Amino acid sequence: MTRAPQTTHRTAQAYRRAVLAAVDAAVSERLREVEVRGGSPDDLGEPAELAERMAATLPSAAHPLDVELGPFYDTTGLCAWWAVSRQALSDRVRRGTLLACRTADGHLVYPSFQFAKDGTVRAGIVDAVSVFSRHGVDGWTAAVWFTTPSPAFDGESAVDHLVVHRSSAAAVARVVGQAQADVATWAA
Structure with a gap:
């Protein structure tokens, strides 16, 4: 785990796409959990506020x-x-x-x-x-x-x-x- 220079670099756009895909999967799973418990997506808060907290x-x-x-x-x-x-x-x-x-x-x-x-x-x-x-x-x-x-x-x-x-x-x-x-x- 020693910090060393990386030999391969993702572009910022590729990194952004990978992060957004992972966030989409995690949010989708959380929404499924909320709905299984009988809740509403609104229980997670306003989408813009949730995004701000995540960022x-x-x-x-x-x-x-x-x-x-x-x-x-x-x-x-x-x-x-x-x-x-x-x-x-x-x-x-x-x-x-x-x-x-x-x-x-x-x-x-x-x-x-x-x-x-x-x-x-x-x-x-x-x-x-x-x-x-x-x-x-x-x-x-x-x-x-x-x-x-x-x-x-x-x-x-x-x-x-x-x-x-x-x-x-x-x-x-x-x-x-x-x-x-x-x-x-x-x-x-």
């Missing part, structure tokens, strides 16, 4: 560090995906349970690598973010730490190590232990 879950693009660390969610997108307030995100960042990076213009962005498919912060990442947060490590430093291949993880990055090992207890312990060791070294 808000896409990570934002074109950040200078997208290749190395991204893509990123912005606050608006992550609030929509999680269906929470800005204050709830701010609280998670303050408590050290969500990795956020402050841009030069003062906005927070959230590296997408920290999220599992269901939107939860991956086990191991949330624990290491807590370690970094308690020691005042900024989000950019933590993001680089998570994505840089390291001998501590047999040449993988911490994120890749967690993904490959499915965030097993041993993988989480290894990542957290290395985060603690590195923070202690940085403070020395």
Whole structure:
């Protein structure tokens, strides 16, 4: 899972068609489920509002560090995906349970690598973010730490190590232990 340049690229139009086909299939299935339960398609909300909520879950693009660390969610997108307030995100960042990076213009962005498919912060990442947060490590430093291949993880990055090992207890312990060791070294 190490980030490497892709050798084949889909055109934007081909990518759009593939996404729209997948969204169409998922929405069709959801509508069938609603109707089986005796509901109405209107139960899902207004089509334009539903489309806006779905689009808000896409990570934002074109950040200078997208290749190395991204893509990123912005606050608006992550609030929509999680269906929470800005204050709830701010609280998670303050408590050290969500990795956020402050841009030069003062906005927070959230590296997408920290999220599992269901939107939860991956086990191991949330624990290491807590370690970094308690020691005042900024989000950019933590993001680089998570994505840089390291001998501590047999040449993988911490994120890749967690993904490959499915965030097993041993993988989480290894990542957290290395985060603690590195923070202690940085403070020395």
